[in-house]
Amino acid sequence: MTDKTRSVSAINEGTxxxxxxxxxxxxxxxxxxxxxxENQITFGTNLKSERYGKKAxxxxxxKFFEDDEINRIALVAPEAKLNIIRDYEVAEKKVVxxxxxxxxxxxxxxxKCVTNHQNISTRFRVKDKKLVTLKCHYCxxxxxxxxxxxx
Amino acid sequence: MLNANKLSFMKNKSxxxxxxxxxxxxxxxxxxxxxxxxxxxxxxxxxxxxASLFFEPSTxxxxxxxxxxxxxxxxxxxxxxxxxxxxxxxxxLKDTILTVSxxxxxxxxxxxxxxxxxxxxxxxxxxxxNAGDGANQHPTQCLLDLYSIKKTQGTxxxxxxxLVGDLKYGRTVHSLMMAMSNFNATFNFISPDSLRMPDTxxxxxxxxxxxxYEHDVxxxxxxxxxxxYMTRVQKERFSDPIEYEKVxxxxxxxxxxxxxxxxxxxxxxxLPRVNEINEDVDTNPKAYYFEQALxxxxxxxxxxxxxxxxx
Ligand SMILES: [Zn+2]
Numbered sequence: 299m300t301d302k303t304r305s306v307s308a309i310n311e312g313t314x315x316x317x318x319x320x321x322x323x324x325x326x327x328x329x330x331x332x333x334x335x336e337n338q339i340t341f342g343t344n345l346k347s348e349r350y351g352k353k354a355x356x357x358x359x360x361k362f363f364e365d366d367e368i369n370r371i372a373l374v375a376p377e378a379k380l381n382i383i384r385d386y387e388v389a390e391k392k393v394v395x396x397x398x399x400x401x402x403x404x405x406x407x408x409x410k411c412v413t414n415h416q417n418i419s420t421r422f423r424v425k426d427k428k429l430v431t432l433k434c435h436y437c438x439x440x441x442x443x444x445x446x447x448x449x
Numbered sequence: 450m451l452n453a454n455k456l457s458f459m460k461n462k463s464x465x466x467x468x469x470x471x472x473x474x475x476x477x478x479x480x481x482x483x484x485x486x487x488x489x490x491x492x493x494x495x496x497x498x499x500a501s502l503f504f505e506p507s508t509x510x511x512x513x514x515x516x517x518x519x520x521x522x523x524x525x526x527x528x529x530x531x532x533x534x535x536x537x538x539x540x541x542l543k544d545t546i547l548t549v550s551x552x553x554x555x556x557x558x559x560x561x562x563x564x565x566x567x568x569x570x571x572x573x574x575x576x577x578x579n580a581g582d583g584a585n586q587h588p589t590q591c592l593l594d595l596y597s598i599k600k601t602q603g604t605x606x607x608x609x610x611x612l613v614g615d616l617k618y619g620r621t622v623h624s625l626m627m628a629m630s631n632f633n634a635t636f637n638f639i640s641p642d643s644l645r646m647p648d649t650x651x652x653x654x655x656x657x658x659x660x661x662y663e664h665d666v667x668x669x670x671x672x673x674x675x676x677x678y679m680t681r682v683q684k685e686r687f688s689d690p691i692e693y694e695k696v697x698x699x700x701x702x703x704x705x706x707x708x709x710x711x712x713x714x715x716x717x718x719x720l721p722r723v724n725e726i727n728e729d730v731d732t733n734p735k736a737y738y739f740e741q742a743l744x745x746x747x748x749x750x751x752x753x754x755x756x757x758x759x760x
Contacts (some may be wrong), residue, residue: 406564408563410561410562410563410583410584411562411563411564412542412560412562412563412564412565412568412582413564415562416541416542416543416562416568417541417543418543418568434564435564435567436563436564436565436567436568437563437564437567437582437583437585438466438563438564438567438585438586439563439585440649
């Protein structure tokens with residue numbers, strides 16, 4: 299482990315999510331519903347990063363994610379890296395990747411979309427994983443990264 | 450020759466968006482619509498109940514559907530605008546659709562919200578035909594446009610098509626462009642600067658290698674056109690009223706402008722028209738917009754009977 303990651307206390311077993319853009323930290327917490335977890339969670343933000351100036355890091359004691367679950371954070375933290383920790387050592391490294399479909403995380407940017415007026419969970423097809431462009435299953439309009447709003 | 454089985458894709462399936470279907474599907478539906486034009490009174494829907502749910506009024510589209518259903522001998526239940534229904538009392542779209550599904554074999558729906566028809570088709574156990582979901586899709590309009598083009602030109606292939614008016618927000622021109630891009634059309638776009646064809650559609654044509662040209666002046670596109678598709682330029686679309694005043698009379702088709710045009714040229718318009726086609730065009734044999742509306746009845750007969758597996 300580098301000195302930077304050690305600036306937030308180490309964990310025994312669990313997951314470290316690194317390289318989160320600092321301004322996306324709260325979106326990541328909400329997408330992963332970490333506020334509902336009972337596990338010990340520590341996070342650090344506004345840490346120095348060569349890539350984007352400021353980054354955030356989350357450490358979850360005793361928590362491991364399914365790929366489907368963790369990949370959803372690629373919407374707001376496309377370069378996030380996962381370290382799976384077992385016995386204080388990095389047992390496995392993973393990168394996140396956007397899935398083909400996104401269900402119920404992002405808001406459709408079309409104000410006339412039915413999902414913004416009825417109790418309907420949003421559903422998008424990911425048109426471009428690099429640029430993060432989402433096509434609404436219902437109104438067929440594109441929501442791009444600039445207009446992305448996390449529900 | 451088209452294989453009759455090709456339309457089994459439609460059986461019990463909803464019709465929501467024109468892009469859900471292929472060029473073979475369009476051609477097969479046109480063939481079936483031709484059959485209804487020759488013999489419009491066929492009692493295929495005897496004993497069937499069709500729900501006609503108009504969450505916003507659209508008299509023209511509703512009458513066309515009702516005429517098609519009646520000519521097929523079917524019965525209609527439903528409402529003509531949401532104010533006279535349980536929707537007004539706050540019932541969710543899902544509940545309305547699930548309830549009405551109990552009473553009908555197929556739902557025709559018009560709704561002001563975009564994506565409402567797709568949502569309805571996801572929850573309804575019966576097929577849904579989208580009769581317009583806000584500015585999004587109106588596939589039966591597009592199919593009747595294709596039928597009108599085929600009928601007047603004898604083919605859908607290699608035609609020169611001028612799209613005129615509001616090309617930015619006009620869903621009919623977008624759908625027609627997408628559908629006709631399957632038939633090697635050449636497009637001419639004529640619109641005010643602020644209502645140009647959006648880049649996403651132009652990129653789509655570029656990717657498919659389809660030729661298109663943009664013009665400011667209507668006359669430039671007329672001499673080569675096989676089809677001129679006129680649409681309304683609506684005042685509400687302009688943030689600057691001065692801009693609207695500048696262009697409002699620029700995109701008006703007048704009879705004198707049709708002198709040097711091709712014999713096979715036909716003028717289409719989804720109606721209602723305001724002033725974009727001068728009334729002196731109406732008696733010109735190239736004016737086709739009223740027959741175009743009649744074609745909608747045959748096409749809707751074809752769509753409903755195909756979805757119910759009766760054709
Ligand atoms: Zn939408």
